[in-house]
Amino acid sequence: MLKGAEMKKRFLLMLVWGWIGLAATWINAQTVPETLLPKTILNELINEVSGAVPTHHLIELGGYARDRQPAEYQGTYFESQYVLDRLQEYGVPGTQI
Numbered sequence: 001m002l003k004g005a006e007m008k009k010r011f012l013l014m015l016v017w018g019w020i021g022l023a024a025t026w027i028n029a030q031t032v033p034e035t036l037l038p039k040t041i042l043n044e045l046i047n048e049v050s051g052a053v054p055t056h057h058l059i060e061l062g063g064y065a066r067d068r069q070p071a072e073y074q075g076t077y078f079e080s081q082y083v084l085d086r087l088q089e090y091g092v093p094g095t096q097i
Contacts, residue, residue, distance in 0.1 A: 057086070 035042060047053065061079050072078060080097055087095040 037045075060082055066078070068078070076084075076097055084095055084097055
């Protein structure tokens with residue numbers, strides 16, 4: 001069995017360590033990461049990295065049933081025109097079919 005003084009010492013030690021643990025948790029929870037980029041640019045990056053845009057490109061270029069008009073068979077196919085339009089949209093110089 002522990003004596004009164006020993007028990008108090010252990011209790012105070014546990015109390016101090018508990019407060020240190022709570023303080024460390026509180027400090028970590030309070031820090032908000034600051035960025036050098038504006039929120040609009042961050043949102044654009046998140047949208048690009050999230051995979052939504054590449055997934056949309058894959059869906060558009062994928063082989064799902066689409067009603068091709070007769071004019072498409074005379075000129076440029078939809079997929080080729082889609083890639084050309086995206087390249088020009090992204091500013092790739094010298095794009096042509």
